[in-house]
Amino acid sequence: MRSEFSQLTIEAPDKLLDRERQALLEGDLEHLVTQLEEKEALIERLNECEDAGGEPLNALQVKVLRNQALLDSALQGIRSVASRMSALHRIRRSLDTYDESGRKTTIESLAEPKVEKRA
Numbered sequence: 202m203r204s205e206f207s208q209l210t211i212e213a214p215d216k217l218l219d220r221e222r223q224a225l226l227e228g229d230l231e232h233l234v235t236q237l238e239e240k241e242a243l244i245e246r247l248n249e250c251e252d253a254g255g256e257p258l259n260a261l262q263v264k265v266l267r268n269q270a271l272l273d274s275a276l277q278g279i280r281s282v283a284s285r286m287s288a289l290h291r292i293r294r295s296l297d298t299y300d301e302s303g304r305k306t307t308i309e310s311l312a313e314p315k316v317e318k319r320a
Contacts, residue, residue: 210250211257214243218264225271233272 217240224232247258296308 210243210246211261214240214247214261215257215264217243218261218268221268222264222271225268225275228275230275 217236221233221236224230294310296310298306298308300306
């Protein structure tokens with residue numbers, strides 16, 4: 202029979218993984234940062250629990266893998282946005298043109314973009 206300690210040790214990370222999944226689905230990455238310490242403490246408690254094992258840990262592993270896939274997708278999206286923003290920034294600084302023979306010429310912008318505030 203599973204002890205009360207190990208049952209609570211399994212239930213807490215299970216609930217945390219569900220909250221983590223919800224945060225990933227909602228794009229609330231700040232929530233992931235705030236629960237990082239709690240997650241580390243729960244993992245440490247799991248490692249200390251001798252009678253935890255079997256099906257409950259397998260269920261946790263499935264949730265961990267599911268959340269990892271969601272996190273990987275979120276990171277891929279962030280990298281994609283960063284790449285696109287970099288390209289847009291590069292476009293603002295220069296203009297690429299092609300002559301009649303197809304040779305590329307880059308014209309650098311001398312003026313810095315400015316924002317004018319009016320009252």
